[in-house]
Amino acid sequence: MRISSKLTLALAALLPALTSVVASDVLDLAEDTFKGEVFDQDLALVEFFAPWCGHCKNLAPHYEEAATELQKKGIKLAKVDCTEHQNLCQEYGVNGYPTLKVFRNGTPADYSGPRKADGIISYMIKQSLPAVSDVTSSSHAEFIKSDKVVLVAYGDASHPVPSAYSELANSARDTYLFGQYTDSSLPSIPESPSLPAIVLYKSFDEGHSVFPASEIGNLDSEPGLLQEFIKINSVPLLDEISPENFGTYAEQGLPIAYLFADPSESESRDKLIEEIKPVAKANKGKINFVFIDAIKFIDHGKSLNLPGDSWPAFVIQDLAAQTKFPLTEPPSGKSIKTFVEKFVKGEIKASTKSAPIPATQNEPVYTLVADDWDNLFGDEKKDVFAEFYAPWCGHCQRLAPIWDTLGEKYTADSNIVIAKMDATENDIPPAAPFRVQGFPTLKFKAAGSSEFIDYNGDRSFDSLVEFVETHKKSTSGGNSTTGDDDEEVWEDEDAPEHDEL
Structure with missing residues (x-):
């Protein structure tokens, strides 16, 4: 029986998929x-x-x-x-x-x-192993190379491993690999510390770090010493950052110093990285240093207040405080060293991005920018209800007409201000007691108060009015008008796709 050419082609096209399955x-x-x-x-x-x-x-x-x-x-x-x-x-x-x-x-x-x-x-x-694996002379060489970061505690009957080691292993087993070596025949331990000893083996930099012998005896009373040791030594001195490892750096809780560079200019980038390494080493445990693809992650650079049109560039980000410190001159080993030294001493002022202050405020909703923050929120006579939004946010787009109507309702009352801030063009000032984590974020500050109250209700007009009337503290500056009907609550929308950390 002959097989037609069409059937032959169809089978040929299907074969890779079948093979894959x-x-x-x-x-x-x-x-x-x-x-x-x-x-x-x-x-x-x-x-x-x-x-x-x-x-x-x-x-x-x-x-x-x-x-x-x-x-x-x-x-x-x-x-x-x-x-x-x-x-x-x-x-x-x-x-x-x-x-x-x-x-x-x-x-x-x-x-x-x-x-x-x-x-x-x-x-x-890590999930397949006990919190602390027993390591022997025959398994030691393989075990210390079985992950990027591996910890091994060494001890014997006369010098037992501190209990704090096992306790930390139980809580951190998802992140690190922990082993314990109590064999009578000890392997060669880096720097030959006395027992008990703890060594962190790593697949980068110098290959290992030894926990200070002078602090071993204090671990059971001060377990944070070991946590700090691991935090400092478990990330490379200067590595490339990407979405895959960003979480590791975020969990460290240390400021991140970014070198943004064009990957097509790898020779000059690598030269600059070598110049920066001594600075990174001098500040180990204080700041984590990384380099990043400036072209692929240009939006991240802009979010850190870099201009986005000149590479290389250098900036320090304090994730905990959500502050940014861009270097305003061309980066070099010398300029970065000086800049980092001043940052550590607290001599660098955080950069706050701001759109220009509007020449006039004629709309029912007050347009707030970062440079105008103190002017608006510093007025103790005014109740302020502010929306922090992103132009691409679907929720924000649907809220816009309702928010405008809310502003119109209170136009006649000069002591109640309905405001909005484009949080993609403006930073929340470092002195503000909150940070924006999602869009839209709605905050109310009553007259005479320093507290910012979250609005978490539905975004219908009547609910927003009820919230204002419940929390306002100002003396009326005029008569307000009646608003519109409720607006239906909407479904979530995705932001535009772009490379992010």
């Missing part, structure tokens, strides 16, 4: 196979996904790569298509895609690790 190391589960494949496993990772989900598509190759590597260690990775198995996904509380859950003998827990192959592998290996 056959070769997959990710188990494809359904209601009737789920428990049999997952519940008898000491450890398994399951992805609940939808075929149309863009994030799921981005995760797929990383998940597949991790599955191939982790099956060597007896750890299953599986997936469930929630468009086909809705009841199963509902049973496990899936309300977004992808949702990843770690199963231990059938008991689920949320996966909180990275979504790149190496991060998934690292996270699941």
